[in-house]
Amino acid sequence: MHFSVGFLVIMYLIEGVHSLVEFTNFECELLDRSFCGVEYCRIKSMNRTYKYLSLKVNLFKTPVTDVKVCCEYGLYQRLNGYKPFLYNVTVDACKFLTNQNSHPIFKFIYVFFKHVFNMNHSCPYDHDIIMEKVTAENINHHMTKILPFPKGKYMFKMHWIAYNINRAIIRVYITLT
């Protein structure tokens, strides 16, 4: 609970509105190739301002019933190396997807991609995981208009844990200008 309050206090203390979120990199690191595989994990650039992220992960041991999916996530501001800015909050995806209000901070992040992410239903998962065309525009709206963040470089890092074993790490790098 004190984490949520701290987060809100930080957000309200930060001043400044920024005009552009840009994706700079997107990485999918597999830690257990017997559990899942990455078919694609990429940034597509239509032009400088219009880029989107797409991801397709194959699950090899379906149905998956215990997914602390976005179990750990971090937002790191790059100052001297990436420093944790928001960090290590574990979310039980199966519980979260049953009741999104159970985790308000994760809900804030989830709105960026829930409409284009086919894991947006409660457990179990017995299909490939697909996230298509997450645009910076959508994140722009939430990050710069709703909660202003200081400009800089960020890394958003998610550990995907199933049955208490870390199976993959996803990193999204963005620049706020």
Ligand SMILES: *[C@@H]1O[C@H](CO)[C@@H](O)[C@H](O)[C@H]1NC(C)=O
């Ligand atoms: C970038 O591409 C998008 C999608 O094709 C288009 O709507 C937008 O006008 C383009 N922007 C520029 C600056 O070319």
Ligand SMILES: *[C@@H]1O[C@H](CO)[C@@H](O)[C@H](O)[C@H]1NC(C)=O
């Ligand atoms: C977050 O958790 C990971 C995995 O448990 C750990 O390696 C990392 O050091 C933690 N980061 C912070 C900022 O506590």
Ligand SMILES: *[C@@H]1O[C@H](CO)[C@@H](O)[C@H](O)[C@H]1NC(C)=O
């Ligand atoms: C879940 O994601 C699919 C696309 O993967 C989309 O068609 C559907 O509308 C989404 N559902 C919700 C509740 O956001």
